[in-house]
Amino acid sequence: MTFDENKPIFLQVKEQIEDQIVNDQLKEHEQIPSTTQLVQLYKINHLTISKGINLLVENGIIYKKRGVGMFVAENAKDQLLKERKETFLDQYMRPMLEEAEKLGISREELISMMKGSEEL
Incomplete structure (x- = not known):
C-alpha cells in the first residue's frame, strides 16, 4: 500500500480496514490481522497501527478479545x-x-446529467 502524504498514516490504516469490511473482505465476528501482522504488511511503526486500530475500537467497528485478537x-x-x-x-x-x-x-437537469455521465 502506498500512503497519501497529505493524510495521517494511522487514518489511512483505519480506512483500509474499513474498506475491507465494506467490501466484505472482512465479515462480522471475523478476526482481523493482528497488529504485528499489520506492521509487517505495511512496514510502519507499531504505534501508528495501534492508533488506527484504537479508533476502530472506539467507534465500535472492531472489538478486542483479550489474548485472542481483534x-x-x-x-x-x-x-x-x-x-x-x-x-x-x-x-x-x-x-x-x-x-x-x-x-x-x-434537479431534473441534474438527474439527466448524472444519467448521461454513466457513459463516461
Whole structure:
C-alpha cells in the first residue's frame, strides 16, 4: 500500500480496514490481522497501527478479545455504510446542489446529467 502524504498514516490504516469490511473482505465476528501482522504488511511503526486500530475500537467497528485478537463487530458494515453515506451527502451532494442552484440548474437537469455521465 502506498500512503497519501497529505493524510495521517494511522487514518489511512483505519480506512483500509474499513474498506475491507465494506467490501466484505472482512465479515462480522471475523478476526482481523493482528497488529504485528499489520506492521509487517505495511512496514510502519507499531504505534501508528495501534492508533488506527484504537479508533476502530472506539467507534465500535472492531472489538478486542483479550489474548485472542481483534474481530469485526456486529453491524460494523451497516454502521460504516451509514457514516459514509452521510459523509458523501455532506462533502459532495450538498455542495453540488448549492452550485447547481447558483447556476440555475434544475434537479431534473441534474438527474439527466448524472444519467448521461454513466457513459463516461
